[in-house]
Amino acid sequence: MRSTFSLLPYINRSKVKADGTTAVLCRITIDGKQTVISTGIYCRPEDWNGRKNEIKTVRENNRLREYLRLTEEAYTEILKSQGVVSAEMLKNHISLNNIHPTTLLQMGEWERERLKKHSEEIDSTSSYRASMYYQKYLTDFIASTGRKDMLLEEVTEDFGKSYKAHLKK
Structure with missing residues (x-):
């Protein structure tokens, strides 16, 4: 029907x-x-x-x-x-x-799941593998600020600059 x-x-x-x-x-x-x-x-x-x-x-x-x-x-x-x-x-x-993630790490995990499905469809795991590393780096950076996660609304340009500096270390 x-x-x-x-x-x-x-x-x-x-x-x-x-x-x-x-x-x-x-x-x-x-x-x-x-x-x-x-x-x-x-x-x-x-x-x-x-x-x-x-x-x-x-x-x-x-x-x-x-x-x-x-x-x-x-x-x-x-x-x-x-x-x-x-x-x-x-x-x-x-x-x-809960298909609408509200925090940065939730969004990252959701994106990893999407990439996992996509990598299986196209038989290539490079993007999925890279996403695991980036999620780990982001998790470590947020933990270094003394937080477990952060709301998407709190992500600012200053956060991006700080994260970029953290990655360069």
Whole structure:
């Protein structure tokens, strides 16, 4: 049975946090049944383009596009494995699998898993092997600052410069 499926990202302008940002939500519609899930992404209301359903800042917009892509993949995966998908099933799958990493090392581990699958598809492990080293270097650098991990929002240009200097040592 073929189902209708759509994703609609949007913001709730009436719920702005003290720092001036609001959550980007995603409405999942399958066969006319809807559910809403938070993407874990935040933006200022003036940075939201309601006509294009995107964020003006490139970094956050790329995170949103990746979230939507992963949600579509999850939909396809559930449909293939179970033969039927509902909006609630997809929401639960996304929530349980935490497909939107919020910290730097989580994102690195997610990327390593993606590279592992890709390396098996193309029968080449060089990128995957290199990603293991880079993840280790990043983990060591973050640990040297006295932290276990850091939020993606905390990654700044200064962090990048410090990390680059650390790698040169």
